[in-house]
Amino acid sequence: MNSPDFYHSVRVSQASLKAQDVRVQLAEYKAHKAHVDEYKLDIHHHLLELDTKTRPNLHLIQQQPEINLRMRPLLLDFLMDVINKLNLSKSTFPLTVNIIDRYCSVRIVKKQHYQLLGLTALWIACKNLDSKFRIPSLNDLCKYCCHCYDKKLFLEMENHVLKSLGWLVDAPTFDSFVDLYINALASSSFLAGSKNPHKACNDVKIVALYICELIQFYPNIYFNYSSPKIALLSVVLAALILNTSSAFTTHEFLAYVAAETDVEIINHDTYNQAFALFIKVLKCPPPSLKTKYFNEDSRFLNLMKQLVAFTWKHLAPNSVFSHTGAAPTSSDCGVIELNTPVSRDEPSGSPTSLGGSVTPKFYPATPISSSISPKNADSTGFERPVLTPQASAPVYTKFVPALSPRTHKTLPSPNLSPAEHDRQMFGEKRSYEGQAPPVKRSKSMSKAVFYIH
Numbered sequence: 001m002n003s004p005d006f007y008h009s010v011r012v013s014q015a016s017l018k019a020q021d022v023r024v025q026l027a028e029y030k031a032h033k034a035h036v037d038e039y040k041l042d043i044h045h046h047l048l049e050l051d052t053k054t055r056p057n058l059h060l061i062q063q064q065p066e067i068n069l070r071m072r073p074l075l076l077d078f079l080m081d082v083i084n085k086l087n088l089s090k091s092t093f094p095l096t097v098n099i100i101d102r103y104c105s106v107r108i109v110k111k112q113h114y115q116l117l118g119l120t121a122l123w124i125a126c127k128n129l130d131s132k133f134r135i136p137s138l139n140d141l142c143k144y145c146c147h148c149y150d151k152k153l154f155l156e157m158e159n160h161v162l163k164s165l166g167w168l169v170d171a172p173t174f175d176s177f178v179d180l181y182i183n184a185l186a187s188s189s190f191l192a193g194s195k196n197p198h199k200a201c202n203d204v205k206i207v208a209l210y211i212c213e214l215i216q217f218y219p220n221i222y223f224n225y226s227s228p229k230i231a232l233l234s235v236v237l238a239a240l241i242l243n244t245s246s247a248f249t250t251h252e253f254l255a256y257v258a259a260e261t262d263v264e265i266i267n268h269d270t271y272n273q274a275f276a277l278f279i280k281v282l283k284c285p286p287p288s289l290k291t292k293y294f295n296e297d298s299r300f301l302n303l304m305k306q307l308v309a310f311t312w313k314h315l316a317p318n319s320v321f322s323h324t325g326a327a328p329t330s331s332d333c334g335v336i337e338l339n340t341p342v343s344r345d346e347p348s349g350s351p352t353s354l355g356g357s358v359t360p361k362f363y364p365a366t367p368i369s370s371s372i373s374p375k376n377a378d379s380t381g382f383e384r385p386v387l388t389p390q391a392s393a394p395v396y397t398k399f400v401p402a403l404s405p406r407t408h409k410t411l412p413s414p415n416l417s418p419a420e421h422d423r424q425m426f427g428e429k430r431s432y433e434g435q436a437p438p439v440k441r442s443k444s445m446s447k448a449v450f451y452i453h
Helices: 004-019 022-053 071-086 092-106 111-129 138-144 151-164 174-187 197-215 227-241 250-261 268-281 287-293 301-315 320-324 418-426
Strands: none
Touching: 004 022, 022 174, 022 197, 022 227, 022 250, 071 092, 071 111, 071 287, 092 111, 092 151, 092 197, 111 138, 111 151, 138 151, 174 197, 174 227, 174 250, 197 227, 197 268, 197 287, 197 301, 227 250, 227 268, 227 301, 250 268, 268 301, 268 320
């Protein structure tokens, strides 16, 4: 008698084979669009309301005593590598980032537990969004952090994160808003002359999701714009980058989206301000996104080439944006005829190898981030970065925390819980323990695992 697993594998393979049929995909897309159109206003209003409830607080994050915003791109780069390795869904990364930032808005996080928080948030997001076959086990999580933390700490951190967030885990991610705005683009007249509108919308979605993922590495943009604004700006930029339609203009599309959703997400002034920030960071991806999108074996390489060409076009000395600071309103505008030649900072030398593949020569090299394991720490100080209106590339340099002479010789082990570390460093009782609100404690521990700010 054959095992039930055999029949399950047969059903999965047959379903995958049928799903590759273009006619089946188009029929499913039309049926999905017909059902979504009836409830799209309710869906959009619900997502906007949920977005306001699950938004992190930048001011409170900047008050963290031991972690700062320079550590954030390193942690996100590490988590993106883990997500790429596990082949998780597109919603997992933005939900993971949201959980990390919301937790840092309400709790003090020690620097030796920052990676523990990141992997635990990823674990929670996987359980909420991904198939159970893709959820990493506790043994996998311990391997990803080089066994800096044991299984017990992951379970305790998961329990504390869920209680700190009031068990409100689900938050609207960028892809939810991107789907709604691309649905509006598909139903508009901008794609009327397109030979393959389904492929055009799919390409716009890929580039828009790349921009959304990239923006999360830049706190001065990510925290200043809400998720629906970033998603709509990404869709507009993606349509301009790919030259979706000759009739596409930003004024008309933003007005059309506002009419379709009954809410004005962004106006033209906001678009002009955001374009100046977005265009500067499009050419500065972290190593994990470069590995995912810019490898020679990547199926997104042709789209990324168009993105890079669009970036160089509008950052060139003879571009309209460089002379006037005005954002393009269509795919045709962008260059002023001048006698001076266009200068580009083309990358020189051999391409950089990332993850066994080769980075294309057309893209500037990005420094490889060092390990963010808590075991790697020196004694050099750091300063908290100040957010400025202008965007700058995230710093992928090694984070070195400041240690006092007293703590330099007694750097805590990552396997210690905060309570055990405090007893070793400061004795049996801390000065703030008597003033802290009560925290429900695990039966296996004599003190609370994490302290409340």
